[in-house]
Amino acid sequence: MSLDSHDSTGNGTVAAGNIAVNDPLRAEIAAAVDAVRDTTPLAQSLTNFVTINFVANAQLAVGGTAAMHYSGEEAGALDSAGASKATYINMGTLLAEFRTEYPAAARDAVERGLPWVLDPVGAGAGELRGEILRAFHETPPTIIRCNASEAIALAGIWGLDGADSKSRAGVEAHDEIDAAIPAAHALARFTGGVVSVSGAVDLVTDGECDFRLPGGSVWMTKITGAGCSLGGVTATYACVARPLVAALAAALHYNRAADSAERVAEGPGSFQVAFLDALWNTTADEIAQSPIYG
Ligand SMILES: Nc1ncnc2c1ncn2[C@@H]1O[C@H](COP(=O)(O)OP(=O)(O)O)[C@@H](O)[C@H]1O
Numbered sequence: 001m002s003l004d005s006h007d008s009t010g011n012g013t014v015a016a017g018n019i020a021v022n023d024p025l026r027a028e029i030a031a032a033v034d035a036v037r038d039t040t041p042l043a044q045s046l047t048n049f050v051t052i053n054f055v056a057n058a059q060l061a062v063g064g065t066a067a068m069h070y071s072g073e074e075a076g077a078l079d080s081a082g083a084s085k086a087t088y089i090n091m092g093t094l095l096a097e098f099r100t101e102y103p104a105a106a107r108d109a110v111e112r113g114l115p116w117v118l119d120p121v122g123a124g125a126g127e128l129r130g131e132i133l134r135a136f137h138e139t140p141p142t143i144i145r146c147n148a149s150e151a152i153a154l155a156g157i158w159g160l161d162g163a164d165s166k167s168r169a170g171v172e173a174h175d176e177i178d179a180a181i182p183a184a185h186a187l188a189r190f191t192g193g194v195v196s197v198s199g200a201v202d203l204v205t206d207g208e209c210d211f212r213l214p215g216g217s218v219w220m221t222k223i224t225g226a227g228c229s230l231g232g233v234t235a236t237y238a239c240v241a242r243p244l245v246a247a248l249a250a251a252l253h254y255n256r257a258a259d260s261a262e263r264v265a266e267g268p269g270s271f272q273v274a275f276l277d278a279l280w281n282t283t284a285d286e287i288a289q290s291p292i293y294g
Pocket residue numbers: 009010146147171172173198199200201202215216217218219220221225226227228230251254255
């Protein structure tokens with residue numbers, strides 16, 4: 001079912017060429033998809049109360065394992081036991097104690113050399129959110145998974161280039177990915193990691209190379225947690241692949257699953273169910289042979 005009669009959204013732009021069918025990056029992406037399904041890795045999550053269940057279900061549906069909590073101490077225990085191979089931190093719903101717990105979880109990951117993924121939901125809104133995001137400047141994430149508004153706001157909070165006065169705080173994207181490119185580059189260069197900016201066309205960048213990923217479904221904007229769960233699944237992939245490959249595999253897996261779900265959905269409820277099924281059923285080859293404009 002199409003949403004066209006209800007909604008109009010930006011399309012983003014796709015430049016440059018689709019990378020070759022036999023590009024080694026595609027083989028790495030397929031290997032990451034297989035590795036998650038073969039090894040069921042655990043990425044621990046400190047994520048918001050609205051979408052915590054959907055994040056866990058999406059991690060399971062791609063083949064990973066889920067464990068949710070809100071404790072720096074628990075993060076250290078899971079890391080030191082070797083149980084969790086990556087950490088996901090999502091800023092959606094904050095409590096006062098997260099002021100110390102979230103930076104502690106990030107610090108533990110960095111000190112142990114484990115990847116961590118940040119979803120700076122609502123960056124730019126509120127003192128507590130700003131304080132915690134500023135603290136992450138000392139222990140930067142391996143991958144930032146965000147929408148365009150959040151990329152621009154986070155660059156501003158960290159005093160990097162690319163901050164833009166057009167940015168508006170909130171949990172939904174208002175800026176197209178093109179407006180967020182300077183911020184995404186600045187964030188990737190500062191962290192030495194990867195930035196994955198979602199939208200109608202997704203952008204994944206390591207600060208040097210940009211990859212644009214078209215496709216997916218506008219129904220993704222009509223269920224809560226599409227972005228949050230993409231962050232969790234990005235962490236799942238970070239358990240088995242280098243950051244660039246993890247971010248690409250997760251975003252492409254999402255786009256192909258959303259394409260499939262849209263073909264059978266009759267509304268947001270059936271779309272969400274079909275999307276989880278499609279995460280499970282989409283093949284490694286379908287994901288790795290997606291359009292990747294780089
Ligand atoms: N207009 C759209 N068309 C197709 N896919 C979209 C669209 N908007 C977002 N998505 C997809 O939805 C997922 C979540 O992205 P987004 O909605 O930007 O995150 P957030 O909920 O954090 O703002 C991503 O997989 C993205 O590709």
